[in-house]
Amino acid sequence: MKAKIPAVLIFSRLIIGFIIISLSLLKIENDQTIIVTLLSIGLLTDIFDGIIARYLNISTQKLRRLDSTVDQIFFISVGVAAYILCPEFFEQNIYKIIILAAAEALIYLVSFLKFKKEVATHSIGAKIWTLLLFGTLVQVILQCQSIILFNLCFWIGLLTRAEIIAILLILKTWTNDVPSVFHSIQLRKGKTIKKNKMFNS
Template sequence: MPLKYQIPTLLVYSRLLLGFLIVVVTLLQPSFYPLYTVVFLTLGLMSDIFDGIIARHLGVSDEKLRRLDSNIDQIFFICAIASIYLQQPVFFKQYIWSILVLILFEVAIYMVSFIKFRKEVATHSLGAKIWTLFLFALLVQVTLTGQSQILFWIVFWLGLLTRAEIIAIILVLKQWQNDVPSLKQAIRIRKGLTIQNNRFFNG
């Protein structure tokens, strides 16, 4: 396979490396390590955005790649959040119960998907993508300032809504499927209709 067709996979794995780098700089704490954290977070977000776009452009966006993308996304954000917790523990202690609720909703997504389909979730819904952007902004803010109020609560409530939508998508689908933009599109799939293309999602 020509190298260009491997670019999306390389971008996905780069996110795994970036997650580990965030952990390393947190543990070693070199000068300006919060800035390194923000740089690695930003590169991770960019790779997450462009791996799917490039894969669809090259025609290599298949189930294997999308499942890999979802799994490495989880590892990347676990590394990032755990590291930022070590950097700014006071913030996490302040919002511990709300954070635990979000974690429970995230775990529920995977439990429902495994129970119904025996596979991890890989819907990559539009709502989840939007939530990821807000989560990125929150992580940057907490890394640099150690505090957040309005942005945290936006991330919290948007997180609950998007997690609930993903669970609904899983329950509506008859068979496991990756890249389902919304609950509306899941209902179309259940009826045997095709997904309406979105130039930024599956166009």
């Protein structure tokens, strides 16, 4: 039963994402507060699914790939909900949002072209960016505006997307949980990299 907990947490994000979009469409009372609460719960499931999987020694490649895919669907769902609630923010920042989305898509294109698999590097930089993205989405949903945080999210997002592409190009074989470019170079040289038990499998 314990072995199913990480998978349950991962799939719960799909349900949460669907509920968030539904709430944004229904426009019920206090919908923004409820959506932010659900977004926070979704983030916590993202943090703890990996930690629990590593603690139970069941952090497989299949599970990590599933985690990455569901993360994408979850944050896209939240982004759609934010657009429904605050379309003016997206209209004002359309070019930066398109550039960021294109950078994210490029990661998957590079990974599929080289390894025939989706990306699942779970780099340290990507984890930091996820927290910035979370903060930006919260601010947009609650206030329908974000300037400093959004711009920080945009530039850090581009930097971390570039790092992930560099990691993918450096690696000889598909590998999940590569903390940084430095670690990808070590792997390319055939060396074993040291990973944090709490953050990397």
